[in-house]
Amino acid sequence: MPSAPSPDLVDLRSDTVTRPTPEMRRAMAEAEVGDDGYGEDPTVAALEEAYAGLVGKEAALYVPSGTMANQIAVRVLARPGTAVVAGARQHVVAFEAGAAARNAGVQFHTLDDGAGVLDPAAVAYAAELEAYHQPEVSLVCVENTHMAAGGVPWSLGELAAVAAAAPGVPVHMDGARLFNAAVAAGTSPAASAAVATTVMSCLSKGLCAPVGSVLAGPADVIEQGRVERKRLGGAMRQAGVIAAAGLVALRSMVDRLAEDHARARRLAEAVADRWPAAGCDPDRVLTNLVVFSPDHPEALLDHLASHGVLAGMLAPGVVRLATHYDVHDDGLERALVAIAKAP
């Protein structure tokens, strides 16, 4: 029978490994529920309203996963046979098993996102290509924070410049970690998402809820999204049981993300000390992810595991460490010692 790694291990593989807090478990047990297929689940409705308010949009939709939220946004905002501009290493491009091609019939026009953000000039160039027999650009996707680049948060200026580079083209923000971005940038989530037509956030990552993401945008877009959620099999029934944990996540788990960011920064300093050429600049580690490319990644993962520390790999040669609610100072110290001793 599969089992979770022992709680004695320091699990830095992902921020998705967090378990619901006692407050979440209580809220789940006591949740008021109804059939959300009939629009009758008050807890789901409360969660959707709370998220829409936080990100400054008219309406929101609760969905089982961040991937589904991205897919719904692409299906609603982009048309089959058109191009979606996105960074080459964004989740919607690289980590969703080709879903956008399969679900929405779109073609990605990918841009360099090595630094996490997109170059407005490259976005403008992509939008001009239609005049040269290339597909019309119907959507721009940004990822904030950018996971594969090491949790890079966008500044408001960078977001505004990219949105302005393709006038009239909607922007979808994969804000799986939007709250990390806002905490790091010292802005509100609404300000961070202001240029986006739609924005999605995962409740099940650093915010610790067991399940679910929320997609927000204009009311008519979210209504269409509701139909797409049905088509993808994502409509749920007494989903208030899990939405209740999401409400706790939004109410009480956001401000503490700063602690995860401080611990990630310490990990980044240790990584940069130990492997100066592995591409990790601690000054750019502003949220909860540390991404680097050591010479012998598999051996490193084995070494860390022998010290009770679990790390993950994002791609061949690329190691990721994620801090989260279940990584405390003692676990951090254990990871720092293991990194310093790495062969």
Ligand SMILES: Cc1ncc(COP(=O)(O)O)c(C=O)c1O
């Ligand atoms: C940036 C980003 N977007 C979307 C997702 C998808 O979320 P889920 O795993 O809930 O489908 C993830 C998950 O790791 C992510 O990191």
